[in-house]
Amino acid sequence: MLINNTAVSRRMNFNPITIRDIAKALGISVSTVSKALRDSYEISDKTKKLVNDYAEQNNYRPNPIAQSLKKGHSKSIGIVVSTIENQFFSQVINGIESVAYQAGFNVIITQTHESYEMELKNVEQLTHHALDGLLISLSTETKDVSHLKHLHQQGLPIVFFDRITNEIETHKVIADNFKGGYDATRQLLNAGYKKIAHITSPPNISITSERFAGYEHALKEVGMDIPSAYIKHCAHGGRDMSEIENALNELLSLKDKPDAIFTTSDRITTTTLYLLTKMGIKIPDDIALVGYTNTTLADVLNPPLTSVYQPAFEMGRKAAEMLLSLILSKHPVTEFETITLPTQLFVRRSTLPKKAL
Amino acid sequence: MLINNTAVSRRMNFNPITIRDIAKALGISVSTVSKALRDSYEISDKTKKLVNDYAEQNNYRPNPIAQSLKKGHSKSIGIVVSTIENQFFSQVINGIESVAYQAGFNVIITQTHESYEMELKNVEQLTHHALDGLLISLSTETKDVSHLKHLHQQGLPIVFFDRITNEIETHKVIADNFKGGYDATRQLLNAGYKKIAHITSPPNISITSERFAGYEHALKEVGMDIPSAYIKHCAHGGRDMSEIENALNELLSLKDKPDAIFTTSDRITTTTLYLLTKMGIKIPDDIALVGYTNTTLADVLNPPLTSVYQPAFEMGRKAAEMLLSLILSKHPVTEFETITLPTQLFVRRSTLPKKAL
DNA sequence: TAGCCCAAATTAATCGTTTGCGTTATTATG
DNA sequence: CATAATAACGCAAACGATTAATTTGGGCTA
Numbered sequence: 013m014l015i016n017n018t019a020v021s022r023r024m025n026f027n028p029i030t031i032r033d034i035a036k037a038l039g040i041s042v043s044t045v046s047k048a049l050r051d052s053y054e055i056s057d058k059t060k061k062l063v064n065d066y067a068e069q070n071n072y073r074p075n076p077i078a079q080s081l082k083k084g085h086s087k088s089i090g091i092v093v094s095t096i097e098n099q100f101f102s103q104v105i106n107g108i109e110s111v112a113y114q115a116g117f118n119v120i121i122t123q124t125h126e127s128y129e130m131e132l133k134n135v136e137q138l139t140h141h142a143l144d145g146l147l148i149s150l151s152t153e154t155k156d157v158s159h160l161k162h163l164h165q166q167g168l169p170i171v172f173f174d175r176i177t178n179e180i181e182t183h184k185v186i187a188d189n190f191k192g193g194y195d196a197t198r199q200l201l202n203a204g205y206k207k208i209a210h211i212t213s214p215p216n217i218s219i220t221s222e223r224f225a226g227y228e229h230a231l232k233e234v235g236m237d238i239p240s241a242y243i244k245h246c247a248h249g250g251r252d253m254s255e256i257e258n259a260l261n262e263l264l265s266l267k268d269k270p271d272a273i274f275t276t277s278d279r280i281t282t283t284t285l286y287l288l289t290k291m292g293i294k295i296p297d298d299i300a301l302v303g304y305t306n307t308t309l310a311d312v313l314n315p316p317l318t319s320v321y322q323p324a325f326e327m328g329r330k331a332a333e334m335l336l337s338l339i340l341s342k343h344p345v346t347e348f349e350t351i352t353l354p355t356q357l358f359v360r361r362s363t364l365p366k367k368a369l
Numbered sequence: 370m371l372i373n374n375t376a377v378s379r380r381m382n383f384n385p386i387t388i389r390d391i392a393k394a395l396g397i398s399v400s401t402v403s404k405a406l407r408d409s410y411e412i413s414d415k416t417k418k419l420v421n422d423y424a425e426q427n428n429y430r431p432n433p434i435a436q437s438l439k440k441g442h443s444k445s446i447g448i449v450v451s452t453i454e455n456q457f458f459s460q461v462i463n464g465i466e467s468v469a470y471q472a473g474f475n476v477i478i479t480q481t482h483e484s485y486e487m488e489l490k491n492v493e494q495l496t497h498h499a500l501d502g503l504l505i506s507l508s509t510e511t512k513d514v515s516h517l518k519h520l521h522q523q524g525l526p527i528v529f530f531d532r533i534t535n536e537i538e539t540h541k542v543i544a545d546n547f548k549g550g551y552d553a554t555r556q557l558l559n560a561g562y563k564k565i566a567h568i569t570s571p572p573n574i575s576i577t578s579e580r581f582a583g584y585e586h587a588l589k590e591v592g593m594d595i596p597s598a599y600i601k602h603c604a605h606g607g608r609d610m611s612e613i614e615n616a617l618n619e620l621l622s623l624k625d626k627p628d629a630i631f632t633t634s635d636r637i638t639t640t641t642l643y644l645l646t647k648m649g650i651k652i653p654d655d656i657a658l659v660g661y662t663n664t665t666l667a668d669v670l671n672p673p674l675t676s677v678y679q680p681a682f683e684m685g686r687k688a689a690e691m692l693l694s695l696i697l698s699k700h701p702v703t704e705f706e707t708i709t710l711p712t713q714l715f716v717r718r719s720t721l722p723k724k725a726l
Numbered sequence: 727t728a729g730c731c732c733a734a735a736t737t738a739a740t741c742g743t744t745t746g747c748g749t750t751a752t753t754a755t756g
Numbered sequence: 757c758a759t760a761a762t763a764a765c766g767c768a769a770a771c772g773a774t775t776a777a778t779t780t781g782g783g784c785t786a
Binding site for chain 2: 106120137
């Protein structure tokens with residue numbers, strides 16, 4: 013009876029039972045209910061049972077908003093990535109999730125689609141909602157990180173992963189991009205390719221320059237210099253197919269055409285493969301291809317694709333662990349570290365040695 | 370001076386300025402500040418300017434938690450999908466995002482990884498945090514939807530997409546699964562294949578039975594009956610490779626081996642392709658393959674994969690629009706609709722007509 | 727029986743905002 | 757000049773949960 017009454021007295025909206033309802037129904041005070049539910053020593057077992065039973069029967073759930081307001085934290089962390097369609101990022105997110113949920117945190121995912129403006133909006137959005145911490149991989153367009161600096165100064169824990177900045181001192185997790193670039197290039201060199209082009213993201217983001225450094229080092233090691241006409245930057249990291257189409261067309265119209273291409277990022281890699289195929293260019297016969305990608309499909313592509321694989325899940329785990337340590341730390345943290353995770357080169361048919369062709 | 374003082378007086382934690390701080394600094398009341406910020410007619414322009422200037426200079430942000438508590442809503446919606454690694458779902462999410470953000474809502478994404486237990490946990494998690502509405506595609510394991518029924522009865526707006534239930538009356542968005550299954554099967558039949566196996570998810574989820582019905586109809590239409598040994602259900606929708614491996618092994622050890630396979634779900638499709646390739650089975654020569662997938666890579670797979678493409682982005686948009694209409698509705702909604710979106714069959718080399726082989 | 731202790735419960739303040747209503751001045755009206 | 761109207765602002769009660777401080781009512785001891 014009573015139950016029904018309290019039930020109908022609420023709005024039609026999603027409006028669950030509160031501790032006040034319980035208190036009223038049981039004829040005791042609100043604080044007694046609260047303490048009983050939290051199993052306080054101040055409350056008798058009899059009352060506790062009474063309260064708990066009633067709460068259970070009426071499917072009571074503490075209002076998380078009220079708890080957050082009171083406790084001063086929201087138990088949720090924000091994630092900013094370029095796009096979850098990229099398998100690399102969805103795997104990172106899986107890693108983040110696995111540790112966040114363990115710790116009772118939930119995650120809010122946002123995507124920049126490689127746009128600086130979207131990054132601003134998302135960070136704004138996220139901090140407009142209550143956030144205990146932020147995990148971010150910068151957008152391709154991002155050159156200015158003052159939006160993040162402000163938040164960081166205000167005390168919001170931030171951990172960077174993948175695409176980082178050195179303008180903000182905090183924990184960071186990256187893959188060994190230098191080695192990834194080196195391994196990929198070295199593999200092409202070993203297979204006999206001598207004219208190695210590089211299609212990549214803009215140089216302002218960290219991964220681009222690091223991978224380029226690896227590429228450069230491998231070439232220099234064998235005494236080759238870097239032909240600037242072979243280096244192509246896609247303004248939006250290959251978001252638009254036309255970026256890559258243009259890059260390829262330019263490369264292919266060179267007098268001295270490349271005999272191999274090293275691509276970075278999932279999107280650039282798979283789109284390059286798609287376009288070359290569409291153009292009727294044989295891989296690796298006409299042009300060899302090695303690319304960064306985390307797709308599980310590399311083995312069944314045509315041809316199977318030599319690729320640099322990044323430990324995305326692990327990166328997510330590590331980043332989340334570091335963020336949680338920042339959030340949960342009693343004292344302000346002043347010592348930060350940057351973790352570098354190894355990458356793995358999977359050699360497949362797209363970089364078949366030249367002599368074997 | 371004052372600014373600095375208020376700044377240092379706060380905790381080291383992320384603890385931004387409040388309206389109380391503004392009131393104190395300006396020597397006016399909290400309510401005046403609040404009203405000034407909300408541009409109330411009760412406040413003079415002079416005071417408004419004073420408050421707004423101070424707020425801007427000190428980078429004031431209203432605490433969203435407090436606002437949510439007061440206003441009774443959180444401006445965020447929850448999403449439950451099986452896994453964002455599946456391109457179909459990440460595209461759906463992009464669609465959802467595009468309308469949610471437009472309306473000032475943010476989204477919280479959770480993954481079930483096809484587990485009923487995880488679905489329970491996620492729904493619990495989500496509603497533990499403050500939610501204005503829920504978008505959900507059921508997990509493969511889910512047979513009981515009482516956890517959702519409760520929430521729905523309590524008044525939480527819910528919209529189902531993709532994998533729906535008819536036990537709960539609300540808005541739903543699905544693809545035309547019957548036609549998808551029919552088209553795929555029909556394509557195989559037209560290409561001359563006669564022994565068509567079907568690897569799919571468990572029959573309890575809606576998409577499975579709907580697609581099966583299409584498959585069945587196509588076969589019956591040409592007077593063929595459905596050989597039960599050709600129907601394989603993967604308990605977790607292909608989450609574990611072994612599920613698919615077993616299914617394939619059973620199919621291939623049949624006296625009367627199938628000459629074609631119709632797979633549903635991204636995961637099952639790509640894994641089947643991978644396994645057949647690894648087994649050295651030629652597609653389509655030995656076995657033809659048509660599958661559900663939303664990967665952009667279908668064209669560059671080996672062989673290019675005939676596939677049923679679902680309008681994932683559009684599905685996300687529609688679902689989000691319906692949810693928002695539910696959330697924003699002044700009156701309780703009693704009329705619900707189920708939208709069915711068309712699918713598209715892309716014919717590629719993996720179902721090359723038999724005579725052409 | 728006074729004095730004290732302890733268990734068990736209540737009161738009230740708090741988190742940051744919002745908002746109905748009351749309180750001042752100041753201006754307009756008869 | 758007295759009164760009504762209005763503009764501009766403050767007070768205090770919410771929203772739901774937590775918790776320090778306080779009260780209440782026994783029970784026990786000296």
